[in-house]
Amino acid sequence: MKSPDSNENAVAGMENWIATLRVRNGYGGPSIGPDGDSLSYCGTAFDWRYEGFLDGCAALYRATGQADYLDRIERDLRAICSAQLLNGTFRNSWFDQNPYEGGMPYEPALLAAACRARTVLTESGRSAPAEFDRALELFVETRLLNELWNRLLHTFNDWLQSRFEYYTPHAVAAAIELLMDYADLTEDWPRLKPYVIGAADSLLTLQCSSGSLSGGIPLSNQRGSAFSPAMAARCAPALIKAADKTGQEKYRQAAVALADFVRRQAQPGGGFAFLVFNDRPVRQFPIITGAVADIVNSFERAGLLLPNDTEHLETFLAGKQMETGAFISAVGSADPSGRSALPDWRDILPCCGWQDKIYSFLARQHNGRQGTFQPAEVRRPVRVRGRCGEYIENENFMCILNRVGKTLYLWEKGSKWAGICLL
Amino acid sequence: MFRFSEHRLQACEGETGLKSATFYDLAHRRRSTRLFKDKSVSPEIIRRIVSAAIEAPSSCNRQLWHCVVVTEPAVKMRMNKFSSAEQSYLYDAPVLLAVFYDCSLENHNPCKTPFITAGMAIYAMLLAAEEEGLGAIYLGGIRNPAGIAKALNAPPWLTNVGVICLGHKADDPPCPPRRPVDEILSYEECDSKPAHFHADIRPHLWTLRQLADFRDKLIWYKGIHIDGLTLHADPDARFSEKYRYLTGRIGMLCAQYEKPSVLDILSLNGALILQMLNTCSDDIGTLYAYELTPGTLEYMNAYFKTLIRPENLQGIVNEDPDTLRIPLPDSSVDLITCYERLEHFDDPAPLLREIYRVLKPGGKVLAVVSNRFYPHLYRYKRMKKRKYALGRNWNRGPERKYNPREIEACFRATGFTIDGMTGLQPVERKILGVIEQLCKKFKRYNRADALAARSERMYTNRTVSRYLCSSLAYEISRQ
Missing domain, CATH: 3.40.50.150 (Vaccinia Virus protein VP39)
Known part of the structure; x- marks a missing residue:
């Protein structure tokens, strides 16, 4: 990635890996996230993985001019539509909590990315699938505005009915981005404006104005909530867009302060702190590779990207691509102090919902030349339940063995369920 | 001013006895509404609905009801905070009717008449809401009803007996199956049918029918x-x-x-x-x-x-x-x-x-x-x-x-x-x-x-x- 050629090769590697993750009508595989793991269900999921895949395809289309990427966008938009349920939500949209519908921020993030991809399609002279506009309308009108809009707090909830005084800023930000895209498509800004302003203001009310956390937006509006630089950064594009659309500079100032906060959380060894607290030391690990890329992607979408940000990420990613083409998932999952010599299996096992962020970043750096990548089997010693084990992945399966060679986890690529899941 | 009694009389006009198709339709139509539109309810309609409550029978004709209309979000939040209600309808419904009854005179009444009285008034209001084309749900499962009283500065002699959430319906809930009349009706004495529910809360001790x-x-x-x-x-x-x-x-x-x-x-x-x-x-x-x-x-x-x-x-x-x-x-x-x-x-x-x-x-x-x-x-x-x-x-x-x-x-x-x-x-x-x-x-x-x-x-x-x-x-x- 440091050299001009290696980026193209890295993209080729990632495309190779992504192709092995194709399951019927989408992208599958186990999911590992901050809130849990979805290891048994490995079938198609419709969550924020499409952000990176669609943005990446759009960037690669711009870089290479190859119509293949537009075909992929069309295929993915159709797949998204086919996954919609009658109430507007999407099947298997909770990422690390799958299989479950109604994922926040995953569903609005998915559709916001789909809207961006739709624009690329139409700009290239193609028409977007007709069913996409219907799916978008159903989600926004039925789910987002009718069910998730909190009339008291003037923001978006994560759930249909409960915990009504609770909201998560990065989910609200995804909803804001989607609403503004929807407003552009439907030319219905006057009706949607109060929702956008209310939701954007709800982000501002949570932003810290002083102290070491100045500029930060916490993970939720609950008292004592931690600050996640990665999730906070996801609010920046929404704030900038809101500033542009409403003309209110306070949103732009908030986004700039937010970006400063996130940059202050950069760690000496690369990446950003996992969690920052008001009343306790920073929790540095795990540093999720995809989340670091997502921060840079968010800055880029917000127009707040600095050359240092890209360099920081490139340095962080260097040497982390594996033989299959995927990048290692994280650093320091096993031990929050980061002292463990052996990586945890979660550090290695790559999943769609994070790898797509790296793909999107790399795709933007692409210079249009075809890269090459020769995939090979990955074998890594890992920690499994506190003991030594081995992670093996090739184009056919992902597998984790314990120290005596017993299979603890096996996913045959292409299948909907793990064959063995003893983790 | 519109009075429920006048409406009732109009509905019964020309009928013999109390056979009012309107009433039975109304009773059949009523459902508990759980999703409300973001649309306010006029004070006139609220008054009419509460006027149905005052027509309800009351113990010793005391009529010691009191209803508090809540529309302000801040008050709703305070109600939730003090009562731990945690029910979305409390927020979603544009109008809350907190129903109180003065139980101080009848604390030891063996038939719990204050609560029965309040219940009759509440049902009258639910029917009136249906008649007005509105949706309503009675929240009786509030964890701490005293918190509602505290949030609304109720005097000590008033007891909260629940909250009615009121607003324009945003859904059309299906009708749950009702028990047949014959199952609940007997003449001269209670029949000897087995109990629907077992007194013991452990379901494995129930009969299959009860379960x-x-x-x-x-x-x-x-x-x-x-x-x-x-x-x-x-x-x-x-x-x-x-x-x-x-x-x-x-x-x-x-x-x-x-x-x-x-x-x-x-x-x-x-x-x-x-x-x-x-x-x-x-x-x-x-x-x-x-x-x-x-x-x-x-x-x-x-x-x-x-x-x-x-x-x-x-x-x-x-x-x-x-x-x-x-x-x-x-x-x-x-x-x-x-x-x-x-x-x-x-x-x-x-x-x-x-x-x-x-x-x-x-x-x-x-x-x-x-x-x-x-x-x-x-x-x-x-x-x-x-x-x-x-x-x-x-x-x-x-x-x-x-x-x-x-x-x-x-x-x-x-x-x-x-x-x-x-x-x-x-x-x-x-x-x-x-x-x-x-x-x-x-x-x-x-x-x-x-x-x-x-x-x-x-x-x-x-x-x-x-x-x-x-x-x-x-x-x-x-x-």
Whole structure:
């Protein structure tokens, strides 16, 4: 990635890996996230993985001019539509909590990315699938505005009915981005404006104005909530867009302060702190590779990207691509102090919902030349339940063995369920 | 000013006696509305609705009602804070009618007339709301009604008897099945029908009829719009780790057969069925939902209708109200799921025999049972405080727990082979949670984080200590 050629090769590697993750009508595989793991269900999921895949395809289309990427966008938009349920939500949209519908921020993030991809399609002279506009309308009108809009707090909830005084800023930000895209498509800004302003203001009310956390937006509006630089950064594009659309500079100032906060959380060894607290030391690990890329992607979408940000990420990613083409998932999952010599299996096992962020970043750096990548089997010693084990992945399966060679986890690529899941 | 009595008289004009089709239609039409539009209700309409309350009979004609109309978000939030109501309608409905009654004169009334009086007024208001074309729901399950009084600065002599949420309907809920009149009506004396519900809150001590009746009625109480974290009712179980484990196992088991026929035993609100339809409907041949009453299946259909159109789902109902019999031929199903349902029977053998009968040779059963040896602390706490209100605690308390050896013996006696057992939610998790809190207290944050990460990964347990898990997931098969 440091050299001009290696980026193209890295993209080729990632495309190779992504192709092995194709399951019927989408992208599958186990999911590992901050809130849990979805290891048994490995079938198609419709969550924020499409952000990176669609943005990446759009960037690669711009870089290479190859119509293949537009075909992929069309295929993915159709797949998204086919996954919609009658109430507007999407099947298997909770990422690390799958299989479950109604994922926040995953569903609005998915559709916001789909809207961006739709624009690329139409700009290239193609028409977007007709069913996409219907799916978008159903989600926004039925789910987002009718069910998730909190009339008291003037923001978006994560759930249909409960915990009504609770909201998560990065989910609200995804909803804001989607609403503004929807407003552009439907030319219905006057009706949607109060929702956008209310939701954007709800982000501002949570932003810290002083102290070491100045500029930060916490993970939720609950008292004592931690600050996640990665999730906070996801609010920046929404704030900038809101500033542009409403003309209110306070949103732009908030986004700039937010970006400063996130940059202050950069760690000496690369990446950003996992969690920052008001009343306790920073929790540095795990540093999720995809989340670091997502921060840079968010800055880029917000127009707040600095050359240092890209360099920081490139340095962080260097040497982390594996033989299959995927990048290692994280650093320091096993031990929050980061002292463990052996990586945890979660550090290695790559999943769609994070790898797509790296793909999107790399795709933007692409210079249009075809890269090459020769995939090979990955074998890594890992920690499994506190003991030594081995992670093996090739184009056919992902597998984790314990120290005596017993299979603890096996996913045959292409299948909907793990064959063995003893983790 | 419009008075309910005038309206009633108009409705009855020309009729003989009290046969007012309008009234019966109105009573039949009324439903509990749980989703409201963001549209205000005019003060005139509210006045008319409250005017219906003053027409209601009252104990000794005291008429000591008082209603407080709440529309301000800040007041609603205060009400929620003090009462721990945690019900979305409290926020969603544009108007709240907090109903109070002065009970100070009738504290010792053996018939609890103040509450009956208030109840009659509340029903009158619910009907009036329906007549006005509005939706309403009475919230009686508020955890701390005194908090409502505190939030609204009620004087000490007024007792809060609940809140009516009022507004324009945003949904059209289906009608729950009603008991036939003959079931509740007798002449001259009470008939000798057996009790609908058993006085004991432990469902495994009930008759099959009582269990069926309870399930048939209870299921409707939270409406059909269920979300992941509904606090006022049982949360959507699908969101729990247990369900994620179950869904995963069911999917993995389904993958072992070619288009298997699957049977789910007494799913209640259909959560597990919905998960199967969402994730493996393409892989399943027919999915049978076995229930004790048609009403429970009706509920499931109404619930699913908001999400999917289940094509391969087939509801089947127990035919004989006194005998468990799955209406399927022998050896007709590949896979059976039974999630904490053996607990509802004092003797699980009849149900297990039925499961064995309909299961094909080579077929599998995923049976989850509650472990008797797990320290279900909440259970003992509630038992001690006598705080069980069956309905809210369904599925997590009073039902039977099994000694693992006892249930394993039952499986074997029926003819099943036990292929494996996994413990869910081990007791170590609870212990780690306590240590984690202690670490946080003493500012050992790294240690606390490590413990949290470890306990997160500890949901399933296959070691000897699985016998100290909250639930035991058995995979049993018919040879």
